[in-house]
Amino acid sequence: MSKGDLREGRVARLLVGGPPFIFLLIFFVGPSLIMILTSFRFPGEFGGLAPIAAPAASAESEHGFTPEAYQFFFSDLLYGEIFFKSFAMAAATTFICLILAYPLAVLIARSEKRFRNLLVLLVVLPFASNFLIRIYAWMIILGPESALSQFINAILGVFGIGPVTLLFSPFAVLVGMVYVHLPFMVLPLYTNLEKHDPALLNAAQDLGANGWQRFWQITWPLSLPGVFSGSALVFIPVLGMFAVPDILGGTGDILIGNLIKDQFLGTRDWPFGSALSIMLTLAVLSVAALATWLARPATGQQG
Amino acid sequence: MALLEIRNVTRRFGSYTAVDNVTVTIEAGEFFTLLGPSGCGKTTLLRMIAGFDLPDSGQILLDGKDVVGTPPEKRPVHTVFQTYALFPHMTVADNIAFPLKMAGKALPEIKARVSEALDGVRLSDFRGRFPHELSGGQKQRVALARGLVNRPRLLLLDEPLGALDAKLREEMQIELINLQKEVGITFVFVTHAQNEALALSHRIAVMNRGSVEQIDEPSKIYGFPENRFVADFVGKISMMSARVLESTPSHLKLEVSGLGEVVTVGKEGVKAGDNGLVAIRPEQVRISHASDEPQLKNHFLGKVHDFLYVGDVTTYIVELSNGAYIEALLPNSAPGRAKFYDVGDAVAVSWRHDAGIFLHE
Numbered sequence: 001m002s003k004g005d006l007r008e009g010r011v012a013r014l015l016v017g018g019p020p021f022i023f024l025l026i027f028f029v030g031p032s033l034i035m036i037l038t039s040f041r042f043p044g045e046f047g048g049l050a051p052i053a054a055p056a057a058s059a060e061s062e063h064g065f066t067p068e069a070y071q072f073f074f075s076d077l078l079y080g081e082i083f084f085k086s087f088a089m090a091a092a093t094t095f096i097c098l099i100l101a102y103p104l105a106v107l108i109a110r111s112e113k114r115f116r117n118l119l120v121l122l123v124v125l126p127f128a129s130n131f132l133i134r135i136y137a138w139m140i141i142l143g144p145e146s147a148l149s150q151f152i153n154a155i156l157g158v159f160g161i162g163p164v165t166l167l168f169s170p171f172a173v174l175v176g177m178v179y180v181h182l183p184f185m186v187l188p189l190y191t192n193l194e195k196h197d198p199a200l201l202n203a204a205q206d207l208g209a210n211g212w213q214r215f216w217q218i219t220w221p222l223s224l225p226g227v228f229s230g231s232a233l234v235f236i237p238v239l240g241m242f243a244v245p246d247i248l249g250g251t252g253d254i255l256i257g258n259l260i261k262d263q264f265l266g267t268r269d270w271p272f273g274s275a276l277s278i279m280l281t282l283a284v285l286s287v288a289a290l291a292t293w294l295a296r297p298a299t300g301q302q303g
Numbered sequence: 304m305a306l307l308e309i310r311n312v313t314r315r316f317g318s319y320t321a322v323d324n325v326t327v328t329i330e331a332g333e334f335f336t337l338l339g340p341s342g343c344g345k346t347t348l349l350r351m352i353a354g355f356d357l358p359d360s361g362q363i364l365l366d367g368k369d370v371v372g373t374p375p376e377k378r379p380v381h382t383v384f385q386t387y388a389l390f391p392h393m394t395v396a397d398n399i400a401f402p403l404k405m406a407g408k409a410l411p412e413i414k415a416r417v418s419e420a421l422d423g424v425r426l427s428d429f430r431g432r433f434p435h436e437l438s439g440g441q442k443q444r445v446a447l448a449r450g451l452v453n454r455p456r457l458l459l460l461d462e463p464l465g466a467l468d469a470k471l472r473e474e475m476q477i478e479l480i481n482l483q484k485e486v487g488i489t490f491v492f493v494t495h496a497q498n499e500a501l502a503l504s505h506r507i508a509v510m511n512r513g514s515v516e517q518i519d520e521p522s523k524i525y526g527f528p529e530n531r532f533v534a535d536f537v538g539k540i541s542m543m544s545a546r547v548l549e550s551t552p553s554h555l556k557l558e559v560s561g562l563g564e565v566v567t568v569g570k571e572g573v574k575a576g577d578n579g580l581v582a583i584r585p586e587q588v589r590i591s592h593a594s595d596e597p598q599l600k601n602h603f604l605g606k607v608h609d610f611l612y613v614g615d616v617t618t619y620i621v622e623l624s625n626g627a628y629i630e631a632l633l634p635n636s637a638p639g640r641a642k643f644y645d646v647g648d649a650v651a652v653s654w655r656h657d658a659g660i661f662l663h664e
Contacts, residue, residue, distance in 0.1 A: 197386075197388070199384055199386055199388040200388050200390060200391075202355060202384070202388065203382070203384055203388035203389075203390075204390070204401070204405075205355075205374075205375045205376050206353055206354075206355075206375050206376070206380075206381055206382045207376075207381060207401055207402040207405060207449065207450075207453075208376050208377075208402050208405035208406055208453070209376055209401075209405045210376055213405060217390075217401070218390060221392045222391070222392055
């Protein structure tokens, strides 16, 4: 390769990689820095932010930088509890999505080639209608007048329990979360499972492995990269989601997302909202880092 | 009692008959080869022995018991797959330990047997490697060790040398023969490479279009093919139409039109007046100058049509007076010399009275 080729390669790389890099710089790194800065400031008297430099008129008013927002966060157990609840919700959603998505992904990956694309299309089909409309639909399905509610309460009534309200409960939030995020679990799992060499399962069977052993010894370990990337794709958005708990949850079911939203739109405490966002970002980054590390290609996967 | 008996097995896919009423008996300790072109049914037959496919009719008996209803994981039969199918997420040692673990062996026994198996295929230093860190030949040996480690009654090998280059293939052939001798396990080997089949097997079943054409030792398959397909598929052979003039137990006298009388070795079931082919292997044909004194009864004049130099030998294609072509093989005993005869040279070809064979059309 000559020097000219090398230089050409570098220019091409800049042309291809440059625009997205600049985009992320302006719309991700920039806002993040602003958020960090905001989280260390005082809230304004009527919302917004207090000035950094003391205004000449009232020298005693709050101004400059302060770790107050973070102190506030750690001073009240309530916020830690909401963080914990959000993590628990995200974990439960991820787990249920995994349980539901895995058999579906296996089914698609092992179906005839000509049907696979159609089946994948069906998995992503819900995206064709608006997200909020789909959540409101769940409001009707889980509502007290719905056939589902009446059916469940009729059964519970036989055992002398209930009636229960499905809507505006952690259960409703979980159902909504699972429903919205299921495709994000199915797709990476399918992509992984589809690449498995069927000869491996034949070999395992030939060497004495029954169906259960074939799954746990061959299919499951080989699918781990798909499991981890699917889990990250579900876990992380659920952690910050506020629309689903807003619509389907009760008053006690607020998650971090709702808390942050309230700081900006309700309580008007921008610094505290920013501090919460930073905490959430750090939490998400550590989950993402863990998932990336776990999802690194299993040794020998490329065989 | 035979180890494996395949009795009248037929397998159809729609209107296509992949295996057509095949009966084969394999003895314990044998290196048995199913040889045939692609689509001859040899792989379907192998899959039925392993349990991955079921016959539409017929029986497969292992140690006298019908195994048709037994799933692959319960048959004491292991397979070395064409693509090796090593588990990519397991080390060499874990791959080899797999069948032992599935059989529920105790850990100390697994350890001992894996070490033994690794020694057997000279891979002890590679036990911690992953399959993608191995060469083709090493993968092959891991697959073999994995197939043998739990001492199956039968090891099936599905074209296991197909993916290797020529030189390595030859090395692996020798290794396979030695390994089979050492472990004493019955091998059923599937291949379309006739030289591989001849080199490795105790017995060969030549298959064509779902049927077995001939089952015999390699030298019999090569030396006395029973029909045109076997003669043509295994090794090189020149054939000419012939009619039987006289048949005795020791020899046949044949008439080849435009050439004259040809004498070949006697064959059962051939009678005067039969029409068929006379077939001669190239290495059995001697080539000499046309002017040389005839020394054998089968002696015919012709001229060199073409020749093919491949290093150790040169094949001469000689056109006979009746227009038929016959191949003669001559070792290149003089160094640096590619040919002893040139295109157009007048030559004589001759062969012993017991060299040619008669085949019914």
